[in-house]
Amino acid sequence: MGKMLMKGNEAIGEGAVRAGCRYFFGYPITPQSELPHYLAKRMPEVGGLYLQAESEVASINMVFGAAGAGARVMTSSSGPGISLMQEGISYLAGAELPCVIVNMVRGGPGLGNIAPAQSDYFQATRGGGHGDYHLIVLAPASVQEIVDLMQDSFDLADKYRNPVMLMGDGVLGQMMEPVDLGEEKILSIPEKSWAATGRMKREKKNLINSLYIVPENCEVHNIKLGEKYKLIASGEQRWEEYRTEGAELIMVAYGTAARVCKAVADLCKAEGMPVGLIRPITLWPFPGRRISELAETAKSFLSVEMSMGQMVDDVRLSVNGKKPVHFYGRVGGMIPAARDVFNEVQFILSGGAR
Amino acid sequence: MKKIFSRPESLKDMPFHYCPGCTHGIVHRLVAEVIDELDVFDRAIAVAPVGCSVFCYEYFDCDAYQASHGRAPAVATGIKRVLPGSVVFTYQGDGDLAAIGTAEIIHAAARGEKFTVIFINNAIYAMTGGQMAPTTLLGQKTTTTPFGRDSEINGSPVKMSEMLSVLDGAAYISRVSMHNPANVAKAKKAIKKAFEVQMAGQGFSMVEVLSSCPTNWGLSPVKALKWIEEKMIPYYPLGEFKAPSEVV
Amino acid sequence: MYEGILIAGFGGQGVLSTGQLLAYSGMVEGKHVAWIPSYGPEMRGGTANCGVTISQQPISSPLVSEPTVLIAMNRPSLEKFENSVVKGGLIFVNSSLIDIRASRKDVGVYYIPANDMAEDIGSSKVANNIILGALIELTGVVTPEAIEKSLKDVLPPHHHKMIPLNLKAMEAGASLVRTGGRQRMADS
Numbered sequence: 001m002g003k004m005l006m007k008g009n010e011a012i013g014e015g016a017v018r019a020g021c022r023y024f025f026g027y028p029i030t031p032q033s034e035l036p037h038y039l040a041k042r043m044p045e046v047g048g049l050y051l052q053a054e055s056e057v058a059s060i061n062m063v064f065g066a067a068g069a070g071a072r073v074m075t076s077s078s079g080p081g082i083s084l085m086q087e088g089i090s091y092l093a094g095a096e097l098p099c100v101i102v103n104m105v106r107g108g109p110g111l112g113n114i115a116p117a118q119s120d121y122f123q124a125t126r127g128g129g130h131g132d133y134h135l136i137v138l139a140p141a142s143v144q145e146i147v148d149l150m151q152d153s154f155d156l157a158d159k160y161r162n163p164v165m166l167m168g169d170g171v172l173g174q175m176m177e178p179v180d181l182g183e184e185k186i187l188s189i190p191e192k193s194w195a196a197t198g199r200m201k202r203e204k205k206n207l208i209n210s211l212y213i214v215p216e217n218c219e220v221h222n223i224k225l226g227e228k229y230k231l232i233a234s235g236e237q238r239w240e241e242y243r244t245e246g247a248e249l250i251m252v253a254y255g256t257a258a259r260v261c262k263a264v265a266d267l268c269k270a271e272g273m274p275v276g277l278i279r280p281i282t283l284w285p286f287p288g289r290r291i292s293e294l295a296e297t298a299k300s301f302l303s304v305e306m307s308m309g310q311m312v313d314d315v316r317l318s319v320n321g322k323k324p325v326h327f328y329g330r331v332g333g334m335i336p337a338a339r340d341v342f343n344e345v346q347f348i349l350s351g352g353a354r
Numbered sequence: 355m356k357k358i359f360s361r362p363e364s365l366k367d368m369p370f371h372y373c374p375g376c377t378h379g380i381v382h383r384l385v386a387e388v389i390d391e392l393d394v395f396d397r398a399i400a401v402a403p404v405g406c407s408v409f410c411y412e413y414f415d416c417d418a419y420q421a422s423h424g425r426a427p428a429v430a431t432g433i434k435r436v437l438p439g440s441v442v443f444t445y446q447g448d449g450d451l452a453a454i455g456t457a458e459i460i461h462a463a464a465r466g467e468k469f470t471v472i473f474i475n476n477a478i479y480a481m482t483g484g485q486m487a488p489t490t491l492l493g494q495k496t497t498t499t500p501f502g503r504d505s506e507i508n509g510s511p512v513k514m515s516e517m518l519s520v521l522d523g524a525a526y527i528s529r530v531s532m533h534n535p536a537n538v539a540k541a542k543k544a545i546k547k548a549f550e551v552q553m554a555g556q557g558f559s560m561v562e563v564l565s566s567c568p569t570n571w572g573l574s575p576v577k578a579l580k581w582i583e584e585k586m587i588p589y590y591p592l593g594e595f596k597a598p599s600e601v602v
Numbered sequence: 603m604y605e606g607i608l609i610a611g612f613g614g615q616g617v618l619s620t621g622q623l624l625a626y627s628g629m630v631e632g633k634h635v636a637w638i639p640s641y642g643p644e645m646r647g648g649t650a651n652c653g654v655t656i657s658q659q660p661i662s663s664p665l666v667s668e669p670t671v672l673i674a675m676n677r678p679s680l681e682k683f684e685n686s687v688v689k690g691g692l693i694f695v696n697s698s699l700i701d702i703r704a705s706r707k708d709v710g711v712y713y714i715p716a717n718d719m720a721e722d723i724g725s726s727k728v729a730n731n732i733i734l735g736a737l738i739e740l741t742g743v744v745t746p747e748a749i750e751k752s753l754k755d756v757l758p759p760h761h762h763k764m765i766p767l768n769l770k771a772m773e774a775g776a777s778l779v780r781t782g783g784r785q786r787m788a789d790s
Contacts, residue, residue: 057425061458064422064425065419065432068419069433095420196399197417211409211420213409
């Protein structure tokens with residue numbers, strides 16, 4: 001099969017279907033609408049279910065039920081809706097249920113607007129809901145990568161029995177790029193012996209639960225989760241490097257901002273400036289190990305975000321004081337212009353003289 | 355010797371944590387008996403709420419889920435849509451179902467979700483310390499209505515069965531009571547019918563059970579049962595609000 | 603080869619679909635392409651624009667903040683985006699609907715009465731194709747053959763009868779710039 005020109009939001013839907021997802025529960029919100037539109041048509045074709053819930057609160061709890069029953073299941077939303085889902089996400093993490101949650105981030109706080117933003121980084125990477133937990137958070141930067149990461153999202157969710165969040169924004173959702181969907185794969189979805197599907201002569205009952213009323217037991221549960229997160233943190237850091245070899249200044253950016261920064265790196269190369277980009281693909285676990293290595297050779301870092309400065313905290317933790325870490329951001333639905341970031345890079349490289 | 359009374363198979367052999375005189379235990383038993391009689395233990399799935407019955411999954415021996423507060427109908431929707439051959443029931447109190455979970459119960463009923471809801475109405479938030487529930491009667495004293503529920507301040511009690519019965523997706527809606535043995539027997543019939551309606555794929559089914567809370571009502575168990583009869587039933591009339599002409 | 607093309611006009615002028623056609627054609631030719639729409643709460647009407655990038659190299663950023671080509675289908679679009687065009691770039695002005703001149707002197711400006719020409723050949727719906735023809739003629743960003751193939755791929759079969767008219771419009775636009783040139787266009 002050749003390449004297809006697809007919108008990012010549709011690619012999420014098709015990627016999910018190809019990853020074996022057959023259940024989608026969601027509530028309308030901009031800017032992810034093309035995804036439910038796509039799946040409302042596509043799910044019935046593959047014997048799946050698209051169900052519009054009465055709220056994001058209901059959708060995430062439907063996801064809880066379907067995931068507990070062993071299905072590959074997803075939901076999607078944007079900022080305000082994702083906030084409403086946080087309680088449910090905490091329950092999913094506590095009950096260790098695999099599922100995929102898409103957040104096409106928009107300008108905030110509050111109702112904000114529907115334009116692209118990266119202001120939900122803290123919410124996604126620090127847990128977001130109550131309790132001590134982590135989501136695996138993936139941040140694609142192209143339509144092709146969306147398709148590829150949808151497969152990985154479901155696989156990682158099943159592998160670690162953990163909710164996975166795919167973070168994008170309106171740019172990634174609305175833009176069209178050629179996509180190679182590849183051959184339809186025979187999926188190997190792991191056996192879910194823990195799923196609560198009815199006893200069916202099973203010796204022991206299965207329980208989907210996040211309640212541990214005895215503190216000693218809850219501590220054991222928390223420590224077990226903590227061990228899992230450590231395993232994920234050491235084994236699943238992903239990133240892309242662009243022109244980092246010999247780079248004196250390294251930009252750190254993900255998603256849409258990373259695409260802008262690639263163009264900035266191109267501009268810098270044309271001007272003979274040693275500037276590279278590291279693009280986190282996993283926002284949690286954050287690819288801190290590689291950034292820490294690069295801090296040995298690079299002279300400074302610049303975190304470029306569509307926020308007031310959130311990921312920059314993780315960059316600073318990774319650089320750990322070895323080199324200066326700068327920040328450049330646009331917010332409220334504004335996208336950094338390559339020319340402006342280039343000027344910022346020039347300013348830093350020239351030692352602060354404009 | 356012939357055994358004439360024993361624990362239902364679907365119920366685990368362990369003591370309930372419920373207070374003396376609370377009728378939760380009886381309702382648990384009725385549900386378990388119905389599961390046994392319909393021979394659906396192996397495909398039964400319980401969804402526990404947040405409230406006094408949060409641990410009901412400890413007592414029902416079938417597979418179970420513990421849902422977040424009010425969201426049991428959404429969780430049950432996810433389960434039943436994935437496993438249409440299962441027999442799913444939620445077990446929810448009045449705070450869970452009629453306050454925080456109002457949207458979920460109404461829309462599950464509207465969609466005609468094919469699961470059964472056991473709704474325990476005891477007119478109070480019991481687990482958290484006797485606060486006013488959406489079903490607390492006018493004049494009833496609770497820890498948050500110390501002078502009695504005043505409709506000017508708190509509005510009037512919510513009649514969930516009446517509300518839900520107007521929805522097309524609701525196939526079976528019934529209100530029963532735990533205040534005496536005859537009504538307990540009627541309650542069991544209603545619960546069984548609700549499960550049968552679910553299994554026949556006829557739509558959403560709910561049994562509202564008027565239940566006692568001696569602890570938070572500040573009454574003896576016997577007086578609490580009398581309170582159901584004298585105070586609750588006049589406001590919450592018993593009977594079937596909606597039923598299919600026949601269970602197919 | 604790199605072109606960052608910004609197409610802007612009123613909603614309903616077919617701006618977004620023209621951009622998609624161009625991107626699809628680039629993909630048909632095996633080039634790297636990206637298409638990105640403008641943002642706004644407007645679902646219908648109002649201003650619409652999209653950026654199309656077509657390149658031999660992988661596309662770093664799909665955002666067309668410094669276009670090499672601007673197609674302005676209405677006056678607000680010309681006023682809003684004229685200054686963003688790179689030095690030496692191209693601006694196509696739909697002179698059927700735009701009664702002002704571009705002020706830039708460091709870019710090539712083509713005034714094309716697209717709506718009038720489209721009416722002349724049969725339908726105002728193909729005004730965009732008039733300018734698309736001119737764009738392809740001047741830049742070679744994609745071939746007319748790629749556009750023809752794309753139209754067949756993208757349009758549902760019952761709309762295929764519209765394809766000859768689309769191609770005719772493109773040829774009209776191409777021949778205008780081929781025979782006329784910038785100066786004449788500017789004077790027309």
